[in-house]
Structures are given as structure tokens and as C-alpha cells.
Amino acid sequence: MTEILILGRRATREILRYPEATIPTLFIPVFFLAVNIGQVSKTFPSTTPFLRGQGYAAFQLPVSLMFAVATATSGLALVTEIDLGYFDKLLVAPIRRSSIIFGRLTADLVRGVGTSAIVLLVGLGFGVEIRTGLAGAVVIVILAALFGVAYAGFGILVALRTRNVQATQSSFLLFFPLLFLTPNFVPFNRLSPAMETLARINPISYVIVGTRSLVIDGWQPGRIAVCLGVIVGLGLLLTALSLRTIATYDR
Amino acid sequence: MRSPPVYPGVCPTADLGSKPVLDPPSRPARTPDADAAAISARSLRRVFKGGVEAVAAIDLTVDRGEIFGFLGPNGAGKTTTVRMLCTLLPPTSGSARVAGLDVAAAAAEVRRRIGVALQEIGLDPVQTGRELLELQCGLYGITGRRARSRAMELLELVGLTVAADRRTKTYSGGMKRRLDLATALVHAPEVLFLDEPTTGLDPASRMSIWEEVRRINAAGTTVFLTTQYLEEADQLCARLAIIDGGRIVAEGTPRQLKAEMGHDVVSVSLQGADVAATEAALRGLPGLQRTLAEPHALALYVEDGAGQVAEIVRRLDRERITVGAISVARPSLDDVFLRATGRRLEGRQEQAPTAEAAAG
Numbered sequence: 001m002t003e004i005l006i007l008g009r010r011a012t013r014e015i016l017r018y019p020e021a022t023i024p025t026l027f028i029p030v031f032f033l034a035v036n037i038g039q040v041s042k043t044f045p046s047t048t049p050f051l052r053g054q055g056y057a058a059f060q061l062p063v064s065l066m067f068a069v070a071t072a073t074s075g076l077a078l079v080t081e082i083d084l085g086y087f088d089k090l091l092v093a094p095i096r097r098s099s100i101i102f103g104r105l106t107a108d109l110v111r112g113v114g115t116s117a118i119v120l121l122v123g124l125g126f127g128v129e130i131r132t133g134l135a136g137a138v139v140i141v142i143l144a145a146l147f148g149v150a151y152a153g154f155g156i157l158v159a160l161r162t163r164n165v166q167a168t169q170s171s172f173l174l175f176f177p178l179l180f181l182t183p184n185f186v187p188f189n190r191l192s193p194a195m196e197t198l199a200r201i202n203p204i205s206y207v208i209v210g211t212r213s214l215v216i217d218g219w220q221p222g223r224i225a226v227c228l229g230v231i232v233g234l235g236l237l238l239t240a241l242s243l244r245t246i247a248t249y250d251r
Numbered sequence: 252m253r254s255p256p257v258y259p260g261v262c263p264t265a266d267l268g269s270k271p272v273l274d275p276p277s278r279p280a281r282t283p284d285a286d287a288a289a290i291s292a293r294s295l296r297r298v299f300k301g302g303v304e305a306v307a308a309i310d311l312t313v314d315r316g317e318i319f320g321f322l323g324p325n326g327a328g329k330t331t332t333v334r335m336l337c338t339l340l341p342p343t344s345g346s347a348r349v350a351g352l353d354v355a356a357a358a359a360e361v362r363r364r365i366g367v368a369l370q371e372i373g374l375d376p377v378q379t380g381r382e383l384l385e386l387q388c389g390l391y392g393i394t395g396r397r398a399r400s401r402a403m404e405l406l407e408l409v410g411l412t413v414a415a416d417r418r419t420k421t422y423s424g425g426m427k428r429r430l431d432l433a434t435a436l437v438h439a440p441e442v443l444f445l446d447e448p449t450t451g452l453d454p455a456s457r458m459s460i461w462e463e464v465r466r467i468n469a470a471g472t473t474v475f476l477t478t479q480y481l482e483e484a485d486q487l488c489a490r491l492a493i494i495d496g497g498r499i500v501a502e503g504t505p506r507q508l509k510a511e512m513g514h515d516v517v518s519v520s521l522q523g524a525d526v527a528a529t530e531a532a533l534r535g536l537p538g539l540q541r542t543l544a545e546p547h548a549l550a551l552y553v554e555d556g557a558g559q560v561a562e563i564v565r566r567l568d569r570e571r572i573t574v575g576a577i578s579v580a581r582p583s584l585d586d587v588f589l590r591a592t593g594r595r596l597e598g599r600q601e602q603a604p605t606a607e608a609a610a611g
Binding site: 002003006018089090093251 | 337340363371372374377378382386390391
């Protein structure tokens with residue numbers, strides 16, 4: 001546990017010292033939020049049934065939150081470390097190899113809390129009202145940050161398997177189809193049948209729906225539980241794959 | 252039971268002194284045989300994907316407390332050997348013991364007892380020198396005040412106290428190498444692996460690293476040092492092995508290896524003289540073992556070089572060949588390498604400078 005804290009603190013310090021790596025991850029979701037609202041707010045006024053009296057910003061906010069936290073930053077940091085040789089220094093230290101990954105994920109949690117809180121505040125600036133109040137806002141930030149941690153496992157996995165900066169950087173692009181094959185613009189029942197089928201089998205849909213319910217609908221334990229279940233399942237799967245990869249690294 | 256090394260020139264840390272980083276009772280029992288050597292490898296072999304045999308069943312023994320040199324050109328198998336001995340790479344076959352422990356069966360325990368500074372300087376550029384050393388201490392179970400104190404000691408040891416709070420990305424190559432060396436020492440390792448520690452450094456930085464290595468060794472740490480610099484091996488190592496193409500082609504003390512050559516090197520400066528004619532004139536010289544044409548000179552490997560100078564002059568005079576200076580030297584490690592491999596060591600022109608040259 002001490003090793004994880006030591007490595008987590010180091011990775012967090014890295015985030016704070018390299019704000020230029022985090023700022024773009026904030027710019028893109030805020031940009032999408034502003035552009036999407038500008039484009040369709042007249043199409044979907046607050047009288048639209050699925051908005052339940054809120055502006056379209058409330059519907060889009062969870063999508064922007066996912067954008068803000070789903071990054072390949074940890075993977076990039078890891079592959080850079082492999083390139084620089086510091087990764088070998090960690091491998092030859094008497095620590096569990098898993099600590100290297102958990103240290104990175106600890107920093108992802110910190111970054112996720114920070115970035116999702118900022119995006120949430122921007123959303124409030126666009127007139128979004130969190131129907132579940134302050135407690136709901138905290139849960140939204142926690143869910144978003146946990147999703148960031150879960151998704152970070154993918155970048156770490158690509159970094160360890162490819163040991164290539166470009167490949168790791170490109171791994172982020174996979175998130176676009178995952179995010180757009182969801183009810184990100186309209187609810188499930190407004191999608192075309194084919195699109196609805198794809199969206200319903202895409203687990204990311206349930207993360208968005210669960211988070212969105214906290215913004216628009218109020219407390220809906222079933223949706224939050226499914227959302228959390230998907231995040232935990234995704235996190236366990238990607239982290240387990242990363243742990244297996246690091247355990248067999250050069251072996 | 253061996254105590255952790257104590258580095259001279261550094262105030263002993265009360266905490267570290269009272270509670271050694273390597274806690275003796277936690278060490279597993281070793282066999283008497285294993286105790287005898289700091290490093291021993293038997294038929295150690297590594298084959299990479301595609302069938303490339305980087306290390307071909309080598310045998311090695313490094314005694315405790317010595318500086319052992321592993322000399323060879325790029326791609327000879329030095330780094331692969333180090334990575335296997337450091338538990339970073341599993342051997343394809345064979346076995347190795349470091350600090351008395353099997354690198355495959357007791358990898359975690361081996362890691363506690365070794366320090367490693369690999370060829371690629373392993374530093375985190377975002378951290379300061381002090382932060383990096385304290386972090387490294389933490390990875391070896393040294394935390395809090397003890398870690399801060401140990402980091403300060405090591406910064407002082409490698410002369411980086413002034414730069415302690417600068418991020419390592421602002422360090423020069425020599426400073427980075429010294430800090431890397433310090434990170435390998437936080438836990439007072441029994442065996443220190445240095446993989447080409449001076450490659451790419453300027454002469455002054457090389458000299459500084461040599462001094463550090465000598466100091467570390469004087470404190471009782473066994474040093475396994477790979478290098479492609481003949482002068483470095485000659486200056487630092489009590490014993491060395493020459494590796495080429497994954498095979499150890501010579502092993503012994505530098506003096507032994509040179510003595511085994513059984514000849515001197517007489518260098519005839521050609522100064523425009525025809526090399527073939529000069530070679531022909533000297534063919535059949537008593538005790539001549541071989542000749543080697545070099546740019547602007549002809550090297551003669553001959554027994555009793557000093558005694559043959561007069562005969563060389565006579566023969567050249569007889570053939571009316573005018574040459575420049577004729578000098579006699581004892582064989583170098585490069586000559587040893589030449590005899591063992593049939594070619595000169597790569598990068599000979601980049602040899603590490605002598606102490607005089609560096610000081611100048």
C-alpha cells in the first residue's frame with residue numbers, strides 16, 4: 001500500500017507540474033458542450049419531454065464529463081517512462097509490479113475528480129440544474145472520476161503491450177465510437193432501430209444514462225447501480241489485463 | 252553476516268546505522284558455495300524472439316568486494332547479461348546467483364540486495380533530484396526522516412547538493428548519471444550493476460564517475476561494470492571478462508591478460524613510407540608474431556620489443572625505407588581484444604581519456 005501511495009503521489013505531482021497535459025482534456029469537453037448546445041438548443045427547447053424542463057446543456061453535460069475523464073494520459077506517461085528507462089528502475093526495485101499500475105490509477109482518480117468538478121461547474125454556468133442537489137453533484141463527480149480510472153486501464157494496457165507512444169496516443173481515439181454509439185444526443189427511443197441496438201449493447205450508454213439521471217431525473221437507484229456496475233466491470237477487466245501484462249513484461 | 256557498505260566521506264546516518272536497510276535476520280540462509288561469490292553464472296544463455304542468441308551460455312564468477320569489468324563492443328551481449336543478472340530478463344537457460352541468491356527463484360530478494368544503473372539513465376524528468384531520491388528510498392522501505400536524511404547524504408556523495416531542488420530534466424548528462432548512480436545506492440546494495448556508466452559523458456564527468464565507483468567499491472560494494480572503453484576497464488577493474496558475439500572470449504586481471512599476450516607492440520610511424528614495403532622488410536624479424544597496418548603506422552607484435560628496435564632500424568635502412576618515430580609499448584587491452592576476436596574494439600577512437608588528459 002505504501003508503494004502505491006508513493007507512486008501515486010509522484011504521478012499526481014506530475015499532473016500538477018504538467019498542466020499542459022490536462023488542459024486539452026478540459027478544453028475538448030467544454031468545447032463540445034458549447035457547440036452542441038449552440039447547434040440543437042432550438043431543436044430541443046426546455047419543453048422537450050426528455051429534458052424535463054431543463055435546457056439541452058443538462059442532457060449533454062454527462063457526455064462532456066465522460067470526455068473530460070476518458071484520457072490516455074496515464075498510458076502516455078507510462079510509455080514515456082518506458083522510453084526514458086525509468087520504468088526499468090521501477091521494475092528492478094523490490095516492489096510489486098502491480099503498484100506501478102495502481103500508482104498511476106491513483107493519480108487518474110485525483111485528475112478525474114478535478115477535471116469532472118471543473119466541467120460540472122462549467123455546466124452549471126450554462127444553466128444546468130442538478131436535480132439531485134449537492135449530494136448528486138458529488139456522486140456525479142465520483143462516478144465520472146471512477147470511469148476515468150476504469151478507462152485509464154486501456155491506455156496503460158496499450159502502453160505496456162506496444163511500448164509505443166503513437167499507438168498509446170491513438171488508443172484515445174477508440175473512445176469516440178464508444179461515446180457516439182450511445183444515446184449521447186437523444187434518448188434510446190429517439191434513435192433509429194439499428195443505432196438503438198448498437199447503443200443498447202454499448203456499456204458506455206449506461207454510464208451516460210446513469211449520470212444523466214442524476215442531473216435530469218433525480219435519484220434513480222437502479223440506473224446508478226447499473227452505471228456503477230459498468231464502471232466497476234470495465235475497470236476490473238482493463239486493470240486485470242494491465243496487471244497480467246505488467247506481470248509478464250519481458251518474461 | 253556481511254554489513255551493508257558504508258560510504259566514506261559521508262556522515263553516517265544515525266537511523267540507517269542503527270537499523271540497516273537490509274535487515275540481516277530477514278535474509279534467507281545461503282549455501283557456503285553461494286556465499287563465496289557476489290555473482291556466479293553457469294551456462295547463462297538468452298535467446299530473443301526470432302532466434303537471436305544475445306548471450307551464449309556464459310560462465311562468470313565475480314568475487315565479493317571486487318570491481319569486475321565486462322568489456323565488449325555494442326551488441327556483444329553486455330546489457331542482456333546485466334538485465335538477466337538484475338532479474339529484469341529471464342534467462343532462456345542456465346542459472347545465475349547474485350548476492351548468494353538465485354535470480355530466477357528469489358528475484359524479489361535479489362532486488363533488495365542490488366543497485367542498478369542501466370545504460371539508459373533511468374530518471375523521472377518531472378521530479379527534482381531530492382524528490383527522486385526520497386521516492387527511491389520509499390521504494391526500498393526507507394521513509395520519513397530517514398529518507399530525507401539518506402537523500403541528503405547521497406546528494407552530497409555525488410556532488411549534487413546545490414542542484415537538489417531542480418527538476419532532473421534541467422541536469423547535464425554528467426549530473427543525470429551521478430544522480431542515477433545515487434538512486435542505485437539508497438539501500439546500500441551489496442552488488443552494484445553499472446551498465447556503461449560513462450557512455451556519452453565528457454572527460455571530466457567520466458573521471459567523476461570513476462571516482463564515485465572507486466569510493467563505492469572501497470565501502471565494500473561489489474561492482475559489476477560493463478563498458479566499451481578499454482581505458483575505463485584498465486583503470487577501474489580488478490578483473491574483467493571480454494565478451495564478443497555473446498561469448499566470453501577472455502577473462503582475467505588486466506595485467507594477466509596483457510602478460511598472456513607474450514609480446515610487446517612496436518609502432519613504426521610510416522611518414523609516407525609504403526606500408527607493404529615496410530611490412531616486407533620486417534618479415535622474418537625474430538619473435539615477430541603479427542603485424543597490423545594502421546593509419547600512418549605499422550604495429551609489430553613482437554617478443555622483447557625493446558631488444559628488436561636496432562634490428563628493425565637495420566632492416567629498414569638496408570631496404571632504404573625512411574620512417575618516422577619507432578616506439579615500444581606493452582600490449583593494451585585492445586591488443587588483448589584483437590587477439591581474442593580478430594578485430595579492434597569498436598569505438599576505439601572514443602576511448603575514455605586518461606587521468607592526465609581529463610585533468611588537463
